[in-house]
Amino acid sequence: MISRIRKALENQPAIKAWIIRQEISRSFQQYDLKDRSEAVREVDTEIYTVDVLCDSEDSEGKISSGLGTVSILPGGDIESTLEKAILTAQLVHNEPYDFAAPAAIPEIELADPAYQKDPEKELGRVLATLKEASKAYPHVRLTAAECFGQERQTHLVSSKGIDASQTATDIYLQWVYIGGEGQDEVETFAEIQRRRTSDLNLEEAVSRQAQSTLDLVQAGKPQSYTGPVVIQGSTLADMIAGEMLSGSLLGTLSNAGLKYSGETPWEVGKSIFRQEVKGDDFTIWANRKLAFGVPSSAFDKEGIPAQRVPLIQENKLVSFIADQRYAYYLGIKPTGSFGCMEMPAGNTSLADLQTGSYVEIAEFSWFNPNRLNGNFACEIRLGYLVEEGKRKPFKGGMLVGNLLDALADVIWSSEVGFYGNYLGPRGARFNSLRVTE
Amino acid sequence: MTDSLLTPAMEELRPDLGEVVSLLETRAPYGAVCLSSREMTQYMVENNQERVIPGEPTAGVILRGFDGQTMRERCLGGFDREKVLREAKDFIQGVEFAGNGKIDPGEERVENFQTKMERDPALVPTREKLDYLREMNQRVNQFDSRIVNARVRLTEFREKTVFRNRAEDLAQDIQRVHMSIIVTVMGDKGVVYDTKTKCGTAGLEILTFSDEELEKLVKNTIKLLDAGRIEPGEYTVVTAPGVSGVICHESFGHGVETDMFLKERAKAVNFIGKRVGSELVDIYDDPSLPGEFGSYSFDDEGLLAKPTRIVSKGVFERGLTDLYSATALGIERSPNGRRQDLTRKVYPRMTNTFFGSGETPVEDLIGQVEDGIYIAKISSGMEDPKGWGIQVTGHYGFEIKGGEITEKMYSPIGMTGYVPEVLSSISAVGNDFGLSGGYCGKGTKELVPVTDGGPHLLLKARLG
Numbered sequence: 001m002i003s004r005i006r007k008a009l010e011n012q013p014a015i016k017a018w019i020i021r022q023e024i025s026r027s028f029q030q031y032d033l034k035d036r037s038e039a040v041r042e043v044d045t046e047i048y049t050v051d052v053l054c055d056s057e058d059s060e061g062k063i064s065s066g067l068g069t070v071s072i073l074p075g076g077d078i079e080s081t082l083e084k085a086i087l088t089a090q091l092v093h094n095e096p097y098d099f100a101a102p103a104a105i106p107e108i109e110l111a112d113p114a115y116q117k118d119p120e121k122e123l124g125r126v127l128a129t130l131k132e133a134s135k136a137y138p139h140v141r142l143t144a145a146e147c148f149g150q151e152r153q154t155h156l157v158s159s160k161g162i163d164a165s166q167t168a169t170d171i172y173l174q175w176v177y178i179g180g181e182g183q184d185e186v187e188t189f190a191e192i193q194r195r196r197t198s199d200l201n202l203e204e205a206v207s208r209q210a211q212s213t214l215d216l217v218q219a220g221k222p223q224s225y226t227g228p229v230v231i232q233g234s235t236l237a238d239m240i241a242g243e244m245l246s247g248s249l250l251g252t253l254s255n256a257g258l259k260y261s262g263e264t265p266w267e268v269g270k271s272i273f274r275q276e277v278k279g280d281d282f283t284i285w286a287n288r289k290l291a292f293g294v295p296s297s298a299f300d301k302e303g304i305p306a307q308r309v310p311l312i313q314e315n316k317l318v319s320f321i322a323d324q325r326y327a328y329y330l331g332i333k334p335t336g337s338f339g340c341m342e343m344p345a346g347n348t349s350l351a352d353l354q355t356g357s358y359v360e361i362a363e364f365s366w367f368n369p370n371r372l373n374g375n376f377a378c379e380i381r382l383g384y385l386v387e388e389g390k391r392k393p394f395k396g397g398m399l400v401g402n403l404l405d406a407l408a409d410v411i412w413s414s415e416v417g418f419y420g421n422y423l424g425p426r427g428a429r430f431n432s433l434r435v436t437e
Numbered sequence: 438m439t440d441s442l443l444t445p446a447m448e449e450l451r452p453d454l455g456e457v458v459s460l461l462e463t464r465a466p467y468g469a470v471c472l473s474s475r476e477m478t479q480y481m482v483e484n485n486q487e488r489v490i491p492g493e494p495t496a497g498v499i500l501r502g503f504d505g506q507t508m509r510e511r512c513l514g515g516f517d518r519e520k521v522l523r524e525a526k527d528f529i530q531g532v533e534f535a536g537n538g539k540i541d542p543g544e545e546r547v548e549n550f551q552t553k554m555e556r557d558p559a560l561v562p563t564r565e566k567l568d569y570l571r572e573m574n575q576r577v578n579q580f581d582s583r584i585v586n587a588r589v590r591l592t593e594f595r596e597k598t599v600f601r602n603r604a605e606d607l608a609q610d611i612q613r614v615h616m617s618i619i620v621t622v623m624g625d626k627g628v629v630y631d632t633k634t635k636c637g638t639a640g641l642e643i644l645t646f647s648d649e650e651l652e653k654l655v656k657n658t659i660k661l662l663d664a665g666r667i668e669p670g671e672y673t674v675v676t677a678p679g680v681s682g683v684i685c686h687e688s689f690g691h692g693v694e695t696d697m698f699l700k701e702r703a704k705a706v707n708f709i710g711k712r713v714g715s716e717l718v719d720i721y722d723d724p725s726l727p728g729e730f731g732s733y734s735f736d737d738e739g740l741l742a743k744p745t746r747i748v749s750k751g752v753f754e755r756g757l758t759d760l761y762s763a764t765a766l767g768i769e770r771s772p773n774g775r776r777q778d779l780t781r782k783v784y785p786r787m788t789n790t791f792f793g794s795g796e797t798p799v800e801d802l803i804g805q806v807e808d809g810i811y812i813a814k815i816s817s818g819m820e821d822p823k824g825w826g827i828q829v830t831g832h833y834g835f836e837i838k839g840g841e842i843t844e845k846m847y848s849p850i851g852m853t854g855y856v857p858e859v860l861s862s863i864s865a866v867g868n869d870f871g872l873s874g875g876y877c878g879k880g881t882k883e884l885v886p887v888t889d890g891g892p893h894l895l896l897k898a899r900l901g
Contacts, residue, residue: 027780029782031782033699033700036506036507037506037507038507038508038699038761039507039508039509039510039761039782040507040508040509040510041509041510041511041512041782042510042511042512043512043779043780044512044513044514045495045497045512045514045780046514046515047493047494047514049493067488067489068489069489069490069491070491071491071493071494073494073496073514073515074514074515075446075515075517087563088489088563091489091563091564091567092487092488092489092567093487094486094487094488095485095486141701143700143701143702144699144700144702174880176700176701176702178701178702178823183707185701185704185823186823186824187701187702187822187823187824189702189880191880191881224669243881260485260486261483261484261485261486261585261586261588261621262484262485262585262586262621262623263585263586263621263623263628263630264628265623265627265628274627365819365821365826365828366817366819366828368816368817368830370816370849372621372627372628372629372630373627373628373629375666375848375849376849377830377849377850377851377901378828378830378851379819379826379827379828379851379853381821381824381826395824395826396826396853397853397901398669398851398853398901400666400669400851400901436669436899436901437669437899
């Protein structure tokens with residue numbers, strides 16, 4: 001079908017440039033409810049997405065570029081769908097730009113051979129491992145689990161000469177633990193997304209979640225507090241790199257599209273913070289080359305090859321993350337899509353971060369700072385007040401502050417971890433944050 | 438005038454679906470087939486750029502076999518008759534269905550439903566839509582020179598569905614539209630934004646904005662530059678309908694989706710027939726509300742839309758079900774079986790969920806507050822069905838002094854509390870009513886269109 005679409009595009013003189021993306025995916029989904037299988041699903045899809053770029057005159061007679069994008073399902077009407085794309089492209093008026101030229105595309109490991117070999121068996125093995133590992137914690141009950149796997153093949157060709165293919169897998173696992181009894185019952189919910197099953201680190205994840213469930217049973221009410229706050233693991237990764245529901249503040253403010261629209265105050269060469277940095281210096285890369293990173297890719301939807309982009313170095317913005325169009329507009333090198341957040345290891349051990357009196361936050365209800373200024377007031381699902389070496393769990397209350405201000409006064413751990421979209425310190429001690437009752 | 442009910446490929450396959458159901462039921466106690474086509478297109482105009490962005494469409498066939506124990510589904514892209522028949526045979530071969538499933542297929546019924554609209558987006562040229570957004574962008578910008586961007590976004594969603602089991606042959610064509618205006622202003626203290634949204638199950642005719650609405654949006658955005666942080670503590674609070682709706686959605690919405698009962702994730706299961714709030718509290722879910730963003734004629738499992746009373750006079754009555762959870766729990770189904778698209782499973786989901794209106798005029802309700810906070814705009818919420826904690830984040834609110842809303846603005850405002858305590862603290866319910874639309878996930882996935890809302894409420898809560 002790609003060749004038919006290509007031929008149809010080449011017969012259209014109005015088109016300045018085009019990209020075709022073919023995506024074929026096959027997924028398996030298993031849903032367990034206590035000791036029985038609730039649902040089993042198998043899904044096959046195939047879709048062709050076509051971007052066409054046309055130049056036309058705007059209402060003032062200036063040359064402008066317009067993008068028209070359409071999707072075609074197998075058996076769909078290619079000619080009439082492409083006409084719709086061209087019409088749209090001619091009606092949309094933006095500053096002129098062009099699509100990406102071919103460039104060397106690196107090999108990035110994105111697919112799990114164990115899953116590809118026998119998807120159903122591998123998902124079954126994951127669920128069996130989860131159940132078996134959970135048995136080691138008799139005071140918690142596993143009441144539900146969902147495990148999905150998907151293999152997606154992408155083939156991209158463009159009028160500029162790009163012809164590239166990649167295959168990626170996605171593994172998603174969630175489960176529910178119940179702890180306590182009667183009116184004192186509590187639940188915890190775990191959710192992990194990775195490219196391969198071996199990165200789920202199930203034994204460790206089960207141990208952490210089971211302990212959180214037991215601690216939640218014992219959790220008391222929060223106290224008002226201002227002082228050091230320690231955050232670790234996937235909760236820290238979500239704060240920095242964003243989670244599945246919301247993007248990351250750092251990703252938003254470093255986006256070239258937002259720079260072009262005037263909505264980010266960040267400037268290359270200047271500190272991203274509005275105050276003096278009191279803690280460790282902040283350095284981060286946007287890394288789409290990270291093997292088995294969930295947002296990693298050999299090439300993005302425009303065909304731009306994977307890169308490891310220095311984003312922030314010693315608190316100063318080094319580069320905006322730009323697709324082809326905004327790179328053109330801002331006169332910078334295109335980076336393609338963001339990829340994973342990568343940070344260097346800190347200089348302080350996790351053990352040293354956890355000294356003296358402090359609050360540790362194990363889980364938020366949802367850490368969702370304001371997407372442009374970083375202000376937040378987020379409910380604490382499970383935290384600990386640590387005094388004289390004793391950890392007292394609490395539930396409720398809010399962590400209140402501003403994420404950028406918090407990142408300007410933090411100590412990072414020397415131990416690093418990988419959490420799907422984040423590779424960096426496993427722990428951080430924010431020197432002064434406020435917990436409200 | 439509206440577009441055709443189904444796509445030609447769906448129309449062509451529909452008459453053969455009875456044969457497919459019969460084939461599935463040669464082995465499965467209950468078989469059903471669904472044809473699904475979902476498309477989305479977004480049109481966006483900003484101060485210095487414009488775009489038309491289609492979402493990734495899904496179109497295909499869902500084959501379903503159920504024995505009361507396990508729901509099995511096979512989903513195929515496209516509407517090829519021979520492929521569907523072949524896959525239906527393969528799908529049921531080798532599956533050990535339990536023989537004891539007695540699933541009611543509903544009453545015999547053949548019906549077609551289509552969204553009533555004056556301006557079907559499918560029949561309005563792209564040029565006209567873009568010109569309207571360009572005009573809207575200019576109207577917003579004229580109010581203040583400090584605006585760095587006014588992002589005007591129109592989104593159209595088209596869902597065409599056929600549901601077929603041994604008794605029912607239903608089709609619906611749903612058109613949803615959503616328009617948002619996001620105004621961004623940059624000041625010395627940083628960047629702030631505010632939004633104004635209108636949406637519904639309707640045509641483009643509902644997406645009009647008055648100058649007064651746009652001016653208020655810009656004024657609130659400018660005001661956010663000087664908004665302060667609220668001193669944490671317990672407050673007397675008045676919630677605007679959009680904020681009331683999120684309290685309702687996160688407390689007796691997610692927490693009464695009955696898959697949560699089966700997974701032991703919901704505290705509400707122990708409170709059926711018991712008091713959970715003040716006598717002033719009524720909560721409903723209703724997919725049959727005309728024109729609302731979460732409305733439809735039948736759910737993704739073929740059950741016709743009708744209202745469900747969840748809480749009556751402060752007493753929890755019942756939850757929201759899909760076919761699976763109703764079967765497992767042995768309770769009557771409610772029409773809440775929904776899937777994001779054909780690639781995803783059906784779950785019990787909310788539709789239009791709201792507090793029932795009361796009798797207190799809004800001015801009187803605010804007039805009762807000597808010292809408190811009016812939470813005017815919602816930012817987000819998150820459910821805690823087992824712990825019954827509430828996390829609601831208000832985008833901004835205002836101080837109330839001496840029974841009047843002042844100009845003093847706070848942003849953001851976090852609201853936390855224990856659901857029964859918050860609902861029991863409701864001491865007055867406004868005689869007004871409003872719904873706000875958007876997308877709701879289950880956890881972090883499974884997005885479906887919903888609304889939530891209700892009247893203004895007077896209550897006590899912890900803010901921070």
